[in-house]
Every structure is written in structure tokens, then in C-alpha cells.
Amino acid sequence: MFKRILAAGLASALIPIVSVAQEPAELSPEIEATALALIEQAASDEVGLNFVEDLTTEVGQRLAGSEAEALARDWSVAELTELGFDVVRIEPFEIPFWSRKSESVDVVSPSPQPLVATALGGSAATPAGGVSGHVMRFESLAELRAAPISQVDGKIVFIDETMIKTMDGSGYGMAVRKRSQCAEVASEKGALACLIRSVGTQPHRMPHTGIMARDGAEGAGPVAAISGPDADQLTRLLERGPVEVSVDIQTEIKTNAPSGNVIAELTGTDLADEIVLIGCHLDSWDLGTGALDDGAGCGIVVGAAMLIAGLPERPRRTIRVVLYGAEEVGLFGATAYAREHGDDLDKHVLASESDFGAGPIWRFQTRFGEAALPYARTIQNLLMPLGVTPDDNRAFGGPDIGILARAGVPVVTPGQNGMDYFDYHHTPDDTFDKIDPEEFRQNVAVYAAFTYIAAETGWDFRKQPEPDTEGTQ
Amino acid sequence: MFKRILAAGLASALIPIVSVAQEPAELSPEIEATALALIEQAASDEVGLNFVEDLTTEVGQRLAGSEAEALARDWSVAELTELGFDVVRIEPFEIPFWSRKSESVDVVSPSPQPLVATALGGSAATPAGGVSGHVMRFESLAELRAAPISQVDGKIVFIDETMIKTMDGSGYGMAVRKRSQCAEVASEKGALACLIRSVGTQPHRMPHTGIMARDGAEGAGPVAAISGPDADQLTRLLERGPVEVSVDIQTEIKTNAPSGNVIAELTGTDLADEIVLIGCHLDSWDLGTGALDDGAGCGIVVGAAMLIAGLPERPRRTIRVVLYGAEEVGLFGATAYAREHGDDLDKHVLASESDFGAGPIWRFQTRFGEAALPYARTIQNLLMPLGVTPDDNRAFGGPDIGILARAGVPVVTPGQNGMDYFDYHHTPDDTFDKIDPEEFRQNVAVYAAFTYIAAETGWDFRKQPEPDTEGTQ
Numbered sequence: 001m002f003k004r005i006l007a008a009g010l011a012s013a014l015i016p017i018v019s020v021a022q023e024p025a026e027l028s029p030e031i032e033a034t035a036l037a038l039i040e041q042a043a044s045d046e047v048g049l050n051f052v053e054d055l056t057t058e059v060g061q062r063l064a065g066s067e068a069e070a071l072a073r074d075w076s077v078a079e080l081t082e083l084g085f086d087v088v089r090i091e092p093f094e095i096p097f098w099s100r101k102s103e104s105v106d107v108v109s110p111s112p113q114p115l116v117a118t119a120l121g122g123s124a125a126t127p128a129g130g131v132s133g134h135v136m137r138f139e140s141l142a143e144l145r146a147a148p149i150s151q152v153d154g155k156i157v158f159i160d161e162t163m164i165k166t167m168d169g170s171g172y173g174m175a176v177r178k179r180s181q182c183a184e185v186a187s188e189k190g191a192l193a194c195l196i197r198s199v200g201t202q203p204h205r206m207p208h209t210g211i212m213a214r215d216g217a218e219g220a221g222p223v224a225a226i227s228g229p230d231a232d233q234l235t236r237l238l239e240r241g242p243v244e245v246s247v248d249i250q251t252e253i254k255t256n257a258p259s260g261n262v263i264a265e266l267t268g269t270d271l272a273d274e275i276v277l278i279g280c281h282l283d284s285w286d287l288g289t290g291a292l293d294d295g296a297g298c299g300i301v302v303g304a305a306m307l308i309a310g311l312p313e314r315p316r317r318t319i320r321v322v323l324y325g326a327e328e329v330g331l332f333g334a335t336a337y338a339r340e341h342g343d344d345l346d347k348h349v350l351a352s353e354s355d356f357g358a359g360p361i362w363r364f365q366t367r368f369g370e371a372a373l374p375y376a377r378t379i380q381n382l383l384m385p386l387g388v389t390p391d392d393n394r395a396f397g398g399p400d401i402g403i404l405a406r407a408g409v410p411v412v413t414p415g416q417n418g419m420d421y422f423d424y425h426h427t428p429d430d431t432f433d434k435i436d437p438e439e440f441r442q443n444v445a446v447y448a449a450f451t452y453i454a455a456e457t458g459w460d461f462r463k464q465p466e467p468d469t470e471g472t473q
Numbered sequence: 474m475f476k477r478i479l480a481a482g483l484a485s486a487l488i489p490i491v492s493v494a495q496e497p498a499e500l501s502p503e504i505e506a507t508a509l510a511l512i513e514q515a516a517s518d519e520v521g522l523n524f525v526e527d528l529t530t531e532v533g534q535r536l537a538g539s540e541a542e543a544l545a546r547d548w549s550v551a552e553l554t555e556l557g558f559d560v561v562r563i564e565p566f567e568i569p570f571w572s573r574k575s576e577s578v579d580v581v582s583p584s585p586q587p588l589v590a591t592a593l594g595g596s597a598a599t600p601a602g603g604v605s606g607h608v609m610r611f612e613s614l615a616e617l618r619a620a621p622i623s624q625v626d627g628k629i630v631f632i633d634e635t636m637i638k639t640m641d642g643s644g645y646g647m648a649v650r651k652r653s654q655c656a657e658v659a660s661e662k663g664a665l666a667c668l669i670r671s672v673g674t675q676p677h678r679m680p681h682t683g684i685m686a687r688d689g690a691e692g693a694g695p696v697a698a699i700s701g702p703d704a705d706q707l708t709r710l711l712e713r714g715p716v717e718v719s720v721d722i723q724t725e726i727k728t729n730a731p732s733g734n735v736i737a738e739l740t741g742t743d744l745a746d747e748i749v750l751i752g753c754h755l756d757s758w759d760l761g762t763g764a765l766d767d768g769a770g771c772g773i774v775v776g777a778a779m780l781i782a783g784l785p786e787r788p789r790r791t792i793r794v795v796l797y798g799a800e801e802v803g804l805f806g807a808t809a810y811a812r813e814h815g816d817d818l819d820k821h822v823l824a825s826e827s828d829f830g831a832g833p834i835w836r837f838q839t840r841f842g843e844a845a846l847p848y849a850r851t852i853q854n855l856l857m858p859l860g861v862t863p864d865d866n867r868a869f870g871g872p873d874i875g876i877l878a879r880a881g882v883p884v885v886t887p888g889q890n891g892m893d894y895f896d897y898h899h900t901p902d903d904t905f906d907k908i909d910p911e912e913f914r915q916n917v918a919v920y921a922a923f924t925y926i927a928a929e930t931g932w933d934f935r936k937q938p939e940p941d942t943e944g945t946q
Contacts, residue, residue, distance in 0.1 A: 057709045060586030071584065111544065113533030113762070116901055204677055205761070205901045229904040233762070236530045236905075288678070289586070289706070428589055428678045431702040432709075 024381055025374035031456050035382060035449045038307050042445035047083065048303015049437055052296055054079070056289040056432045064283040064326035065097035065257030072282050076262045076298075076323055083306055085264035085321070086314075093336035095326045097257035098122050100286070101250040105195065105224055107237065108132055108244040115230040117195070118207035118287060119249045120179060121329055124219040130248025131156070131192040131222070137238050141178040144185055153190030156245050157182065158238075160231050165201045169356060169418040175199040179210050179225070187221035193247040194223040197231035202423035205229050209285050209426045211329050222249045259283070259325040261333045264302075266309050268318040268455065275344075276454045277320045277409075278304065278447060279353040279400055281327035288430030292421065296435055296443075297354035298323050304447035308455070315455035317349060324400045327355070334400040338407065348409045350454045350461050353398040354447065357424075358440045359417035364388050364450075365395035367411045372463040379412075379450050386442055391415065410461035414446050497854055498847035504929050508855060508922045511780050515918035520556065521776015522910055525769055527552070529762040529905045537756040537799035538570035538730030545755050549735045549771075549796055556779055558737040558794070559787075566809035568799045570730035571595050573759070574723040578668065578697055580710065581605055581717040588703040590668070591680035591760060592722045593652060594802055597692040603721030604629070604665040604695070610711050614651045617658055626663030629718050630655065633704050638674045642829060642891040648672040652683055652698070660694035666720040667696040670704035675896035678702050682758050682899045684802050695722045732756070732798040734806045737775075739782050741791040741928065748817075749927045750793045750882075751777065751920060752826040752873055754800035761903030765894065769908055769916075770827035771796055777920035781928070788928035790822060797873045800828070807873040811880065821882045823927045823934050826871040827920065830897075831913045832890035837861050837923075838868035840884045845936040852885075852923050859915055864888065883934035887919050 027035075055072065062072040073090050080088045098121055105117035136155040138144040144152070144159060159182055163175035182194040198208035205227045212223050224247060226234065237243045262282060268274065280297030284290020305321050324333030341348075364383055366376040373393060380390035395413035397405035405411045424430045454461070500508075528545065535545040546563050553561045571594055578590035609628040611617040617625070617632060632655055636648040655667040671681035678700045685696050697720060699707065710716045735755060741747065753770030757763020778794050797806030814821075837856055839849040846866060853863035868886035870878035878884045897903045927934070 053709070057706060058584055058713065060580070060584050060706075068585070107533070111531055111533050112541070203906060204679070205904060206677070229902070229906050232906055233530060233533075233904065236526070240531065429702070431678060431706065433676060433702050433705055 022373045022377045024378040027378050027453070027457070031453060032382070034311065035452055038448040038452055039386070039445040041307055042441050042448050045303045045307070045441045045444045047306045048299040048444045049440055051079065051302045052291060052299035052435060053432050055298065056291045056295045060289050061286045062282060062284045062290055063099060063286040064329040064332070065095050065254070065259055066099065069283050069325065070258060073260055073262050073325070076282060080262070080264040080302070084309055086267040087265040089263050090260045091263060091336065091340055092258060092260040093332060094256045095259045095329065095332045097254040098329065099252045101252050103224060103249045105226060106246050108246050110241065110243070115234065116205045116207055116227040117224045117230070118209045119251070120209055120212040120223045120225060122211055122213045122219040123183065123223045123249055123251065124221050125251045126193065126222045126247055126249050130246045132244060132246040133192045135234065135238060135243045135245050137235065141181055141185065144182070147189065149189045152186065155191055156247060157186040157191045157194045158234060159194070159196045160235055161197060163199055163201055163422065165419055165422070167362065167417055167419055168415060169421060172199070172422065176210070180212055183212055183223040184220035191221065194221060195247070196223070196225050198225040198227055200228065200422050200425060200427065203228060206427040206429050209287055222247055224249060259332060261325050261337055262323040264321045266305060266314055266319040269314055269316050271316040271458055272318050273347055274317040275320050275348045276317050276451055277322055277348055277351040277401070278451055279322040279324055279351070280355060281333065281400055282323040283326050283328055285328055285426045287426065287428040289432065290430060291432045292357040292424050292430050292434055293426065294355045296358035296440060300354045300440065300443045300447055303444040304451055307444070307448040308452050315452060316458055317455040319451060319455050327400055331399055334403050338403045345404065345407050345409055348404060350412065351397070351401045351404045351409050352412045352414065353401045354443065355398055355400065356416045356418050357421040358435045358443060359419070359421060360439045360442045361386070361388050361414040361446045362417050363391040363415040365391040365413040365415060366393050367395040367397065367405055368393060369410070369462045369464045371465045372410070372459070372461045375459045375461060379453055382449060383446055386445055388414070388446060408462070412450060416443065495846045495850045497851040500851050500926070500930070504926060507784065508925055511921040511925055512859070512918040514780055515914050515921050518776045518780070518914045518917045520779045521772040521917045522913055524552065524775045525764060525772035525908065526905050528771065529764045529768045533762050534759045535755060535757045535763055536572060536759040537802040537805070538568050538727070538732055539572065542756050542798065543731060546733055546735050546798070549755060553735070553737040553775070557782055559740040560738040562736050563733045564736060564809065564813055565731060565733040566805065567729045568732045568802065568805045570727040571802065572725045574725050576697060576722045578699060579719050581719050583714065583716070588707065589678045589680055589700040590697045590703070591682045592724070593682055593685040593696045593698060595684055595686045595692040596656065596696045596722055596724065597694050598724045599666065599695045599720055599722050603719045605717060605719040606665045608707065608711060608716045608718050610708065614654055614658065617655070620662065622662045625659065628664055629666050629668060629720060630659040630664045631668045631707060633670050633708055635670065636672055636674055636895065638892055638895070640835065640890055640892055641888060642894060645672070645895065649683070653685055656685055656696040657693035664694065667694060668720070669696070669698050671698040671700055673701065673895050673898060673900065676701060679900040679902050682760055695720055697722060732805060734798050734810055735796040737794045739778060739787055739792040742787055742789050744789040744931060745791050746820055747790040748793050748821045749790050749924055750795055750821055750824040750874070751924055752795040752797055752824070753828060754806065754873055755796040756799050756801055758801055758899045760899065760901040762905065763903060764905045765830040765897050765903050765907055766899065767828045769831035769913060773827045773913065773916040773920055776917040777924055780917070780921045781925050788925060789931055790928040792924060792928050800873055804872055807876050811876045818877065818880050818882055821877060823885065824870065824874045824877045824882050825885045825887065826874045827916065828871055828873065829889045829891050830894040831908045831916060832892070832894065833912045833915045834859070834861050834887040834919045835890050836864040836888040838864040838886040838888060839866050840868040840870065840878055841866060842883065842935040842937045844938045845883070845932065845934045848932045848934060852926055855922060856919055859918055861887070861919060881935070885923060889916070
């Protein structure tokens with residue numbers, strides 16, 4: 001698909017469409033030609049795709065704070081150095097560590113049968129041997145909140161809320177609320193444990209894990225996610241009468257465990273102290289190999305940077321690739337980065353991250369100063385032949401660079417088609433074979449193009465209208 | 474789909490098509506009308522579908538020889554009695570019993586990571602704590618057979634043979650050979666254990682179990698199946714260098730465990746001693762809830778029989794529904810049935826079984842006496858509007874009634890579309906939600922129609938040409 005779009009559309013790349021309110025800024029013919037050449041080269045990218053394949057194969061899962069995550073950092077440093085980045089380093093930090101040791105959820109009566117389940121990250125352990133109790137089903141977190149203590153006390157709570165598929169992942173926020181709050185609300189009302197229908201959208205017997213609290217390793221109570229078919233099974237059983245379930249979750253917790261951000265740079269020329277940051281996160285959940293979440297993101301930004309590294313000269317500004325650590329368990333890498341670089345955030349001219357799988361990019365959001373919107377339009381027009389639609393100036397940034405956006409760093413968010421993302425997200429099924437190479441390469445093309453333009457033009461994406469020139473928009 | 478076909482096609486049901494070599498036998502207008510009415514009623518069947526839903530919910534998995542299989546027999550007797558069968562009984566027998574207690578397969582080096590794996594039924598246990606060794610990969614069982622002992626001794630064998638999707642399941646026979654023979658061949662050459670790529674066709678991280686020996690509970694060596702993505706991962710790791718894997722399989726074995734066939738009959742009228750047998754198997758593997766394999770088959774034959782039970786009068790011959798026990802672990806129910814009923818197999822006028830999921834029936838094979846082929850054609854013509862194509866007279870019968878076919882009992886095989894069957898077969902994902910109700914009901918329609926005709930017409934499906942009338946076809 002990508003190649004076809006590319007072939008058909010490049011010629012008209014810079015013709016503004018009728019409905020555009022904002023006129024594009026002018027781009028020098030040399031920069032435009034180079035950006036288009038990068039897009040074309042991305043169509044046969046191997047570097048980015050190999051990065052994901054190798055990372056997910058040679059390291060596998062990369063749970064935050066684990067030995068595997070440390071291996072992933074060392075592996076990345078070696079790999080990025082060999083690829084030819086000018087500077088490669090680790091910025092270490094410490095995090096609270098949580099890991100599952102064992103977990104099982106079983107129907108005890110009326111008909112003994114195992115349920116496919118996984119503890120949520122940060123779940124409290126049950127007493128050894130587990131807990132057993134009757135299941136009380138709720139259709140939403142709100143329904144659980146509204147329930148009297150007498151209905152919940154001594155029970156095992158089950159929140160059976162479904163999640164819908166969307167292009168932009170907009171179902172995730174709501175679905176995640178039950179994940180993060182069930183244990184606390186249930187425990188307060190005396191529940192023994194909480195079960196949730198997995199936050200996910202596929203019909204297979206795959207459980208979706210994910211963090212249940214943002215503040216570290218200690219959970220309010222035991223909480224596990226069961227797969228969609230198991231949630232259906234439990235609901236069918238409950239329609240027939242009382243159901244008793246046992247939940248056994250054993251965990252390992254450490255107060256301090258090592259994590260870190262891996263940083264690789266292409267050093268700029270005359271504007272070397274100005275930084276264009278493109279990021280992803282290196283850690284993953286433990287069930288799969290973190291191919292879509294977020295090996296793909298790392299492959300995309302590394303692949304894009306290496307296309308630019310292949311140009312005869314480095315762009316003017318420094319391109320900084322950040323492979324964040326410990327994203328899944330509470331955005332610890334993002335916080336550490338902001339702490340470490342808080343003094344030179346004004347030198348961060350643009351930031352972007354890829355953390356939504358490897359589906360094709362279909363829209364392009366920015367968060368620029370108002371007078372910088374012509375730059376957005378220029379980039380958007382250039383990307384349109386790839387199937388990317390211009391979008392608004394309200395980009396949130398993403399989990400890891402959101403903190404930079406809130407501190408005033410201009411960001412762009414290339415929005416990926418996430419219709420299938422939550423089929424695999426946080427499951428054992430998040431593996432390399434789920435990445436479509438053509439779609440992946442369209443991402444590399446987009447990142448290479450805007451990163452290069454941002455680094456080479458010297459444009460100020462913070463730019464505000466002059467105080468005395470009202471009505472410029 | 475089914476309803477649409479039904480509406481469009483019923484009127485032309487009995488018009489023979491041009492290419493038919495065999496003229497159909499004449500069917501009385503009353504029987505034809507009743508058969509067509511049954512087909513129409515099947516389109517809104519609830520009994521059959523509820524049977525699968527209830528069985529897979531209220532019992533769940535039904536491993537042969539387990540307490541769950543015993544529960545399934547008792548549950549079935551209660552259910553079939555309540556549905557109104559004239560006779561319901563269990564014919565008990567004993568089997569060797571094998572069950573997994575625990576299993577794990579892990580990459581030990583170069584990068585420690587768990588593989589999604591399941592022991593094959595009948596696998597030998599490893600010593601406590603498992604075995605570890607370097608992996609030796611083969612692309613086929615034949616390649617393993619050809620390998621010198623020096624290449625295999627002390628290794629963990631990995632057969633990475635893929636299986637293709639087919640309508641008729643014809644890829645299964647070959648794929649199953651590696652499942653049944655890897656442990657033996659590998660053990661003879663001194664291997665520590667055998668891993669196979671799962672016998673299955675889906676891209677998910679689901680392992681497919683299945684029996685590895687037909688002769689009971691004792692396997693030649695430890696053997697496990699890993700999921701497709703894990704087989705890919707292991708292959709990628711091996712491309713990069715030596716890989717050490719640990720295999721830990723612990724099992725429970727009993728020499729004698731209870732199993733049994735559940736039999737439910739609609740007693741015939743003037744030909745009550747003649748039997749039309751329609752069957753399925755009640756046991757399942759332990760990972761899923763056995764919805765497609767073979768809860769669906771049981772629902773289809775029970776649903777079909779109950780449609781016939783709803784007629785004003787019982788058909789002339791007895792309709793016997795057989796829910797075979799212990800099919801998965803070595804066709805023990807089939808053998809027990811043949812032993813128990815060996816003296817009256819000549820009274821079995823027709824047999825058929827449903828054991829290939831719930832996909833729509835697209836062809837109809839028979840194994841009749843040559844002079845009975847006009848009866849086949851009549852039934853086939855009647856079923857054509859449902860999308861069922863006439864097929865040859867070489868029906869094998871199926872796993873459980875194959876033994877009857879070989880003993881001379883006429884059989885029919887309604888061939889289901891099994892393109893997706895091996896996506897779920899023997900995995901945790903074989904659950905009720907995978908059944909498409911419309912497709913399921915098309916099956917009920919087919920079974921109801923041919924079972925009724927066979928029971929009501931009194932036709933002799935063994936019929937051979939008269940010795941003095943050569944050339945009859």
C-alpha cells in the first residue's frame with residue numbers, strides 16, 4: 001500500500017489543498033528534495049525493522065527494572081554505536097520493581113475450571129495458597145463504586161466492562177480506569193480480590209496485563225485481568241447461579257531496581273546545541289516480547305535517524321534519539337529525563353515519540369506556537385501523499401514526551417492507525433510477526449521527513465505572533 | 474448466509490443437475506416435505522446451540538478419564554433425559570490416564586525468555602527440575618530420521634514443520650506425524666526432549682496439544698509443542714548462534730481411569746431394531762473448553778435428533794445419538810462401542826459423526842453399497858440448496874465411526890469447511906465464542922434431514938447390485 005501511495009502522490013506533495021486555512025511556510029528546494037528522497041529510501045528500510053527484530057529476538061521481554069531491561073540497554077548501546085550514532089550513552093535512574101512469580105485464577109464451583117488470567121503490574125500478592133470467594137459482577141467501575149459494602153465485602157469483584165476498537169485508541173483511557181482503580185475501590189469495600197475483563201479488543205484467550213497504579217510497586221489489593229472469552233465464560237456461569245473462584249497471585253517486589261534511558265545522537269553542525277528529540281520506550285511488559293509496544297517505536301525512530309545519518313552532511317541541529325526506560329510501570333524514564341535535562345528544555349526545539357504500534361500514520365498533529373503553524377502546514381503537505389491527513393494543533397505528545405510538552409517544548413504526534421493495536425497490547429501475543437513491514441516503513445518515512453526538516457531548517461516551532469500584529473492567524 | 478440460501482433454494486431442491494451420473498431414488502412426497510420442514514426449523518435451532526453452550530460452560534474442559542469427563546457424562550445424561558430422549562444410558566469402560574501437572578519451556582541462553590508451550594498428551598515427564606540442552610532444529614520429521622546420532626545425542630530436538638490451511642483438513646495427517654513420532658525418533662537417537670512447532674494454522678501465541686501416541690499413557694520421551702510465533706523466535710535465535718533451552722514437564726499417570734460412551738435414543742416404530750447412529754465425542758483436551766472439538770459436534774447431532782423428536786410420530790428406525798468418550802487420547806470410546814455392539818452391527822443401517830468444528834457443510838460423501846447410490850443422490854439433491862455439493866462414495870467415516878465403516882456399516886460424511894478449524898484445535902482458544910450460530914445451524918439442518926430420511930424410508934444403504942444384472946452402474 002505504502003509503495004503505491006508513494007509512487008502516485010509524490011509529484012503533488014506540496015500543492016496545498018483548498019480547505020487549508022493556514023498557508024504553508026516556504027521550504028528551500030534543497031531541503032524539500034532531500035526530505036522526499038528520505039521518504040523514498042524509507043520504503044526499503046531495513047535498519048529500523050532489523051532493530052525491532054533483533055531487540056525482540058536477542059533480548060525478548062524487557063520488564064522495567066529487570067535484568068532483561070538492563071540487557072536491553074547494553075544491547076542498545078552496542079547496536080546504536082555500531083550503527084554510527086555520534087554519541088551513545090545511558091542515563092541511569094532507579095525505580096520500584098514489581099514482578100509476577102506465579103498467578104492462577106480458577107473456578108472452584110460449580111464446575112472447576114481454570115481461567116486464563118494475568119496479574120496486573122503492581123498487584124498485591126494474595127496470601128500463599130490464594131483466596132477464594134463468591135464472585136460479584138459489575139458492568140463498570142462506576143457500578144462497583146455505587147455498590148454498598150454489604151454487596152462486596154468478602155467477595156471477589158469482577159468488572160466486566162468491554163472496550164471498543166477505535167483508530168485513535170480513544171477507548172483506552174476509559175477502559176484503563178477499571179484497571180487502575182478496581183483493586184483500590186474493591187479493597188475499600190472489603191473484597192478479597194478484583195478481576196477485570198482484559199483491557200483489549202481481540203476475541204482470543206489472551207490476557208492483557210498493564211500497570212494498576214502509577215505510584216510504584218505497591219497495590220491496594222490483588223488484581224488480575226482475565227481474557228475476553230474467560231470473562232464471557234464467567235458471565236455465563238453467573239447467569240446460572242453462584243460462582244466461587246480462587247485467585248492466587250505471588251509477586252516479587254524490590255524498593256530500588258536499576259533502569260535508565262538510552263540516548264543516541266547525531267550531532268548537529270552550526271546549531272548543535274539545539275535538539276530535535278524523537279523517542280520511544282525500551283522497556284516492555286513481560287508476557288510478550290514488546291514488539292508493538294514499543295520495539296516498533298524504537299525501530300521507527302532509530303530507522304528514521306539512520307536514514308538522516310546516511311546524508312552527506314549532518315543536519316544543523318542535533319537529533320537525539322531517546323529510548324526511555326520504565327515507561328510501562330509509571331513513566332519513570334520520562335520523569336528522569338525531565339529532571340536531568342530540566343535546565344536546557346528551551347534548547348529542545350521539537351519532540352515526538354512513537355508508542356502506538358506499527359500501524360500506518362493517518363494524521364499529523366502538532367503543538368506549536370501560533371505563529372509557527374505555517375511550518376506545521378508545510379510538513380503536513382509534504383506527508384499527505386503517504387496517506388497522512390493534517391490535523392489540529394492540540395497534540396498531547398504521548399506518554400513519555402507529554403511532560404516536555406507541558407513544559408512548553410513544541411511536539412508533533414504522527415497518529416497511527418491503532419484499530420488492531422489493542423488486540424496485542426500487553427499480551428503474550430505482542431511479538432515481531434505482528435508487525436507489517438510496509439506499514440512500519442511508512443512510519444519510518446514520516447519520522448525521517450519531519451525530523452530532518454526540523455533539524456535542517458532552523459525553524460522556531462515555539463514562535464508566537466508579534467505583540468503588535470494581531471489577527472495574523 | 475444460511476437463511477438466504479434456504480429461501481432461494483428450497484423450491485428447486487429436488488431437480489437433478491445435468492452432470493449427475495446417478496439417478497436419484499424416489500422419495501415419497503410426505504417424507505420430502507417433512508425433511509424440508511426440518512431443514513427450515515433448523516435455521517432457528519436453539520436446542521443444539523444451547524447444548525454446546527451449556528456443556529462448555531457448566532462443565533468446561535473434559536479431559537478423557539478425568540473427573541471433568543465423568544461430570545460431562547452425568548451432565549449429558551441429565552440433559553438428554555430432560556430433552557425427552559426415549560432411552561439414555563452410559564456404557565462405561567476404562568482407559569489409561571495422562572494429565573499434565575506442570576510444564577515450562579524456556580530459552581536459557583543466550584537471552585533467557587519463556588516460550589509458550591504445552592506438553593503433548595502422553596508425553597513422558599522430565600526428571601524433576603527439567604532437562605537443559607542445546608537445540609537442534611529440523612525442518613521435518615524425515616530430516617530428523619535421517620540425522621546421525623551424533624547430531625542428536627544430548628540435544629533438544631526441534632521440528633519446525635509448518636501446516637497449511639485447507640478446506641478439508643488434509644494438511645492435518647502429515648502435520649500430525651511429527652506430533653506422534655518426534656519423541657520416539659528423538660529418544661532413540663539420545664535426545665533429551667523434543668519440541669515441535671504446534672500442529673495448527675493461526676498466527677497467535679497459542680500452543681496446540683494433542684496425543685503423541687495411540688497406545689495409551691506412556692510416551693517414549695518428553696515432548697512439547699510451542700506456538701507458531703515461538704517457533705519463529707527459536708528459529709531466529711538459532712540463526713544467530715547456539716541456543717540452550719530447558720524443558721520441564723511433570724505429569725500424572727493412572728493405569729485405569731473411568732470413561733464411557735453416553736447413548737441417547739429415539740426409539741423407532743416398526744423398524745425399532747434398526748439403528749441410524751449419529752455421533753460426536755464428549756471428551757476434549759484440557760486447554761480450552763472443547764467447543765469446536767467436539768462440543769459443536771455433540772450439539773449438532775443432539776439438535777438434529779431433537780428436531781426429529783418434535784415430529785408428531787417417531788420415525789420407523791431407532792435414532793441413536795452416541796457421545797463417545799476418550800476420543801482424543803486414542804479412540805477408546807469407538808473401540809468400546811464396537812466391542813459392546815459387535816454382534817448387532819448388521820442392524821446399524823447408517824452411521825455418521827460430526828467432529829470437525831462448526832463450519833458450514835460444503836460437500837456430502839457416502840460409503841454405500843453400489844446399488845444404494847440412488848439413495849445418496851436423493852439426499853445430496855435435497856441438501857444442495859444449503860450449499861452442499863454431492864461428493865464421492867469413498868467416505869472414511871471419521872475417527873469414531875471409522876471402525877464401524879471398516880466393519881461394513883454404511884456411513885455418510887458431511888464435510889465441513891475446516892479452513893479455520895486448526896486455528897483453534899487443541900488450544901486454550903477452543904471456546905464457545907468461536908462458534909458461528911448460523912453456520913452451526915446449517916449443520917443441524919443437514920444432520921436432521923439425512924438422519925430423518927434414513928430412519929423413515931427404510932432404505933438399505935448396504936444394497937448391492939443383483940448378481941444377474943451386470944452393468945447397473
